[in-house]
Amino acid sequence: MRFGRTHPVALTLIVIAAVLMMVPLFWVLALSFKANAALMADTNSVFSLPYTLANYRTLFGDGQVFRWIMNSLIVSLGMTAGVLILSSLAGYGFARLDFPGRSVLFVIVLLGLAVPEQAVIIARHQMLSLVSMHNTYGALILPGLSAPFGVFLMTQYFRAIPRDIDEAALLDGASRFKIFWKVLLPLTIPAQATLGIFTFLSAWNDYWWPLISATNKQMFTLTVGIASTQMNFAQTEGLGFLMAQAVLAGLPILIVYLFFQKYIVQAVAGAAGR
Amino acid sequence: MSGVVLDGVSKRYGAVTVIDRLSLTIAAGEFVVFLGPSGCGKSTLLRMIAGLETVDGGEIRIGARRVDHLAPGARGVAMVFQQYALYPHMSVRENMAFGLRNAHVPADEIDRRVAAAADALEIMPLLDRKSTQLSGGQQQRVAIARAIVKQPDLFLLDEPLSNLDAALRMRTRLEIAQLHQRLGTTMIFVTHDQVEAMTLADRIVVLNQGGIEQVGSPMDIYLTPRTEFVASFVGSPKINLLPVTVEAAGEMTRVRLANGAIIDTAVAAADLPAGAMTLGLRPECIRPAALDGAPLAARVQVVERLGERTLLHVVLDDGTPIVAEDSGLSAVRPGDRIGLAVQPERAHLFDADGLGHHPAQRG
Ligand SMILES: Nc1ncnc2c1ncn2[C@@H]1O[C@H](COP(=O)(O)OP(=O)(O)OP(=O)(O)O)[C@@H](O)[C@H]1O
Numbered sequence: 001m002r003f004g005r006t007h008p009v010a011l012t013l014i015v016i017a018a019v020l021m022m023v024p025l026f027w028v029l030a031l032s033f034k035a036n037a038a039l040m041a042d043t044n045s046v047f048s049l050p051y052t053l054a055n056y057r058t059l060f061g062d063g064q065v066f067r068w069i070m071n072s073l074i075v076s077l078g079m080t081a082g083v084l085i086l087s088s089l090a091g092y093g094f095a096r097l098d099f100p101g102r103s104v105l106f107v108i109v110l111l112g113l114a115v116p117e118q119a120v121i122i123a124r125h126q127m128l129s130l131v132s133m134h135n136t137y138g139a140l141i142l143p144g145l146s147a148p149f150g151v152f153l154m155t156q157y158f159r160a161i162p163r164d165i166d167e168a169a170l171l172d173g174a175s176r177f178k179i180f181w182k183v184l185l186p187l188t189i190p191a192q193a194t195l196g197i198f199t200f201l202s203a204w205n206d207y208w209w210p211l212i213s214a215t216n217k218q219m220f221t222l223t224v225g226i227a228s229t230q231m232n233f234a235q236t237e238g239l240g241f242l243m244a245q246a247v248l249a250g251l252p253i254l255i256v257y258l259f260f261q262k263y264i265v266q267a268v269a270g271a272a273g274r
Numbered sequence: 275m276s277g278v279v280l281d282g283v284s285k286r287y288g289a290v291t292v293i294d295r296l297s298l299t300i301a302a303g304e305f306v307v308f309l310g311p312s313g314c315g316k317s318t319l320l321r322m323i324a325g326l327e328t329v330d331g332g333e334i335r336i337g338a339r340r341v342d343h344l345a346p347g348a349r350g351v352a353m354v355f356q357q358y359a360l361y362p363h364m365s366v367r368e369n370m371a372f373g374l375r376n377a378h379v380p381a382d383e384i385d386r387r388v389a390a391a392a393d394a395l396e397i398m399p400l401l402d403r404k405s406t407q408l409s410g411g412q413q414q415r416v417a418i419a420r421a422i423v424k425q426p427d428l429f430l431l432d433e434p435l436s437n438l439d440a441a442l443r444m445r446t447r448l449e450i451a452q453l454h455q456r457l458g459t460t461m462i463f464v465t466h467d468q469v470e471a472m473t474l475a476d477r478i479v480v481l482n483q484g485g486i487e488q489v490g491s492p493m494d495i496y497l498t499p500r501t502e503f504v505a506s507f508v509g510s511p512k513i514n515l516l517p518v519t520v521e522a523a524g525e526m527t528r529v530r531l532a533n534g535a536i537i538d539t540a541v542a543a544a545d546l547p548a549g550a551m552t553l554g555l556r557p558e559c560i561r562p563a564a565l566d567g568a569p570l571a572a573r574v575q576v577v578e579r580l581g582e583r584t585l586l587h588v589v590l591d592d593g594t595p596i597v598a599e600d601s602g603l604s605a606v607r608p609g610d611r612i613g614l615a616v617q618p619e620r621a622h623l624f625d626a627d628g629l630g631h632h633p634a635q636r637g
């Protein structure tokens with residue numbers, strides 16, 4: 001869709017809304033450059049010199065942060081790759097293969113959508129204890145790979161591709177795998193992007209499961225690690241430091257957004273406009 | 275180029291038999307059209323030949339090879355789909371090359387074939403476009419080109435023209451006919467449009483409810499329809515069908531309409547079974563005539579001027595509607611009462627089983 005020139009009133013409203021959204025972000029950013037002590041005295045000091053990198057220095061000081069960023073990246077990327085691969089294969093299977101029990105299985109997958117993490121977390125914890133997997137990447141990644149939403153999304157996406165296309169490829173002498181890989185999968189890229197971003201961001205932001213599973217500081221993800229460095233009374237005595245942590249934790253999301261803006265907008269517009 | 279033999283093929287979906295022990299021989303280089311109403315199994319039959327549907331009984335041979343157990347890609351056939359089924363993420367060139375790459379044709383040979391086919395279908399300027407950036411007509415040409423580059427033994431086309439507008443449809447129809455003449459490859463073309471069938475086919479196979487109703491050249495089908503179904507399906511406007519009783523039989527068969535009117539037909543009486551009959555008269559063999567002496571009298575309801583001819587929609591005295599034909603400059607007007615003359619040598623009789631009886635064809 002393309003609209004003509006945006007109406008001035010609409011434009012003004014959008015600008016106001018955008019500014020309102022950005023003020024807190026700038027507030028966080030500005031606070032992170034102030035000394036804790038100065039903020040404790042008066043948060044209005046943020047409007048005047050001096051500014052300092054002390055909070056960031058403390059944050060990076062013990063070197064643990066890099067380890068946690070690494071962990072978060074490994075967990076998030078691993079989970080994203082796993083979810084994309086499994087959801088695509090399962091989606092293709094549900095959409096294109098005829099096998100006994102297909103519809104029952106699909107309903108079971110859909111039921112998975114209705115089960116909240118809270119309901120299974122104790123069982124999950126015990127299960128991983130049983131196989132002594134806590135404090136490994138496996139423990140952090142594997143539970144996230146059961147992604148009913150991904151399977152559902154990809155199934156719907158594969159179903160929407162006309163079967164004629166598979167059949168044309170079949171007549172062109174392509175094997176089943178080649179049809180999946182060369183013909184159908186490229187057509188699902190928008191869905192892959194949506195699912196990938198969605199999975200990456202939720203894995204990156206996840207706090208609860210890594211908090212429960214990873215007890216060894218070396219295996220903390222960024223969210224858990226940052227929280228662990230917070231001292232008591234952080235809200236008052238360590239405000240600048242707290243804000244620096246928030247900036248660091250939010251940065252990857254900003255980067256992901258900048259890179260995949262097009263797909264995020266498509267995904268949101270697609271959900272609204274179809 | 276290969277012939278095709280269907281030997282007693284059947285297709286069932288659960289308890290429903292869609293194709294019932296159908297046999298047909300198609301000669302190498304022939305252009306055969308499967309014609310029939312919606313749901314009669316045309317597509318199913320075509321897809322069985324292509325290998326996209328399994329065969330529940332019988333044999334399919336292409337050339338000397340039995341193919342019904344081969345994968346679609348191994349049968350040496352190319353298919354043009356109704357919705358074109360181009361690969362949306364590939365350029366036109368890649369669409370055409372995909373099948374050749376799978377068959378491990380050398381790259382320079384692929385380039386040569388793609389160029390030749392693109393040239394023939396005048397899609398050279400489109401080669402590097404994505405197939406989603408093409409109009410319907412262009413997509414259609416690409417779909418045909420994609421079939422041609424494979425140099426198949428057999429072309430299968432499933433209603434390839436049905437998504438085009440009228441002008442484009444006529445043009446593409448002509449191009450497909452020319453393509454067949456140039457390539458000489460065996461073609462099977464599915465349609466429910468009898469004009470397409472008449473204009474393209476060497477032979478038409480009229481299908482009905484999963485079986486063959488009649489096989490013959492377009493004029494065979496038109497002039498000597500084997501059954502009442504064929505007669506009413508082929509021909510536009512539709513043939514007039516009137517219940518009659520046989521009045522007198524001899525060299526000519528004389529029949530009586532429900533309203534008592536007497537009509538002479540050139541159908542030889544010798545091979546007519548007894549009983550009630552249906553008289554089949556195509557509009558072009560019913561002409562207006564002077565009221566006195568004409569076998570039928572009717573009132574004109576609608577005059578449809580088509581330019582080179584005029585269709586007269588009339589009703590007989592007992593209310594039976596009939597379509598007759600007059601010259602382009604017809605003076606007949608709605609509301610007129612006119613006589614109708616019938617050409618006896620173009621009249622058909624159908625017996626109670628729906629089988630047709632026709633006047634002997636003269637050279
Ligand atoms: N997958 C299927 N399951 C059950 N019945 C089917 C299936 N595919 C087709 N049929 C039935 O088989 C019959 C023939 O279908 P087919 O598609 O060959 O018809 P067609 O002659 O091509 O009709 P059209 O002109 O509408 O394309 C139809 O009655 C249809 O309902």
Ligand SMILES: [Mg+2]
Nearest residue numbers: 316317318432
């Ligand atoms: Mg069909």
